[in-house]
Amino acid sequence: xxxxxxxxxxxxxxxxxxxxxxxxxxxxxxxxxxxxxxxxxxxxxxxxxxxxxxxxxxxxxxxxxxxxxxxxxxxxxxxxxxxxxxxxxxxxxxxxxxxxxxxxxxxxxxxxxxx
Amino acid sequence: xxxxxxxxxxxxxxxxxxxxxxxxxxxxxxxxxxxxxxxxxxxxxxxxxxxxxxxxxxxxxxxxxxxxxxxxxxxxxxxxxxxxxxxxxxxxxxxxxxxxxxxxxxxxx
Numbered sequence: 001x002x003x004x005x006x007x008x009x010x011x012x013x014x015x016x017x018x019x020x021x022x023x024x025x026x027x028x029x030x031x032x033x034x035x036x037x038x039x040x041x042x043x044x045x046x047x048x049x050x051x052x053x054x055x056x057x058x059x060x061x062x063x064x065x066x067x068x069x070x071x072x073x074x075x076x077x078x079x080x081x082x083x084x085x086x087x088x089x090x091x092x093x094x095x096x097x098x099x100x101x102x103x104x105x106x107x108x109x110x111x112x113x114x115x
Numbered sequence: 116x117x118x119x120x121x122x123x124x125x126x127x128x129x130x131x132x133x134x135x136x137x138x139x140x141x142x143x144x145x146x147x148x149x150x151x152x153x154x155x156x157x158x159x160x161x162x163x164x165x166x167x168x169x170x171x172x173x174x175x176x177x178x179x180x181x182x183x184x185x186x187x188x189x190x191x192x193x194x195x196x197x198x199x200x201x202x203x204x205x206x207x208x209x210x211x212x213x214x215x216x217x218x219x220x221x222x223x224x
Contacts, residue, residue, distance in 0.1 A: 042201065042216040058211065090158065104148060104203070104212055106158040109124060 002026050006091045006107035013081045013114045021076040022108050023091030031096035032074035033058075033104070034066065036087040043090065049074055050096065081114045088112075117142045117206040121215035128192050129224050136187040136218045138202030146205035146212065147178050149187050157223045159215045161187070161200075 002092065004025045011018055030051050035043040035058075045058030049068040063085060065077045074093075079086055089110045095102035118141040128134055141144070148160040162169050162176040164185065169176055173192075178185040189196055197221050203212040 012153075031211075035214075040216065043214040045211055045213075048211050088156065102146075103160055103163045105160065106150075109156050109158075 003080075004091055004093055004105055004107035006089075006110050008110060010109065010111050011113070015082060015114060017081050017114075018077065018079050019081065019112075020078075021089055021091070021112075022073070023075065023089075023107060024073045025093040025105075026072065027093060027095075027105065029093035029095050029102075029105075030052070030071070031094045032068065032102065033092040033094075034074070034076045035090045035092065035110075036060065037090060038087050044077065046089075063108075073095075078112075080105045081112075086112060086114045116210065117144070119202060119204055119213055119215035121200075121202050121218050124216070125219045126221070128220065129223050130192060130194060130222055131221075132192050133188070133190045133221070134192060136189070136200050136202075136220075138185040138187070138204075139184060140183050140185075140202075140204045141182070142206050144180060144183075144204045145207050147185055148203050149176055149185070150162055150201045150203065150210065151196075152201065152217070158201075179217050189220075193221075194222045194224055196201060196220060197222045213222055 033048040034046040047066040049055045052071045091107040120139045166180045173190045175188045199217040201217045203214045
């Protein structure tokens, strides 16, 4: 049982380049999330998808776009990478069927460096 | 939005010691979770505990929702307990989990 799988695990970009982080879950969860983690800042929500076909902004959405491709997959795109987007990115999912908001399960993270 | 504060920010323990980590939150919650981030960066669920008490081996957690805090107890600590412990909460408005900044635990042999 793979759980939440993210690719790539490491990426180095030059300023202005674009890239997409892929995330897939095999737990039949309804909700998926993208967080970024920076030193001393904890985890901050970028975007989330409460259910297939919906996406919403989180705390730090600027510079990112997302696509909920289907129930399993949720991608995060950087259209024009900036050094401030150097971070570790985590994808997560939860079942989130009201009233059960459910536990959050994380992927292993993707370390992105923008030069 | 809801605010989450964790204390202490850093903690150093000798192996075998006990510790208590605290999470305060600013509003009523319908979801509270504790996570451990190991030194390799993996985030592991420890407890889903919006209220009450749970135990799992040497770890236990208590959430007193009416007083807006949760405690994570680690007994007989081991070096493998080292890492960062995060508390995350979801308020009654069903917005996604908001994370505290974590407690960094170092257990020394």
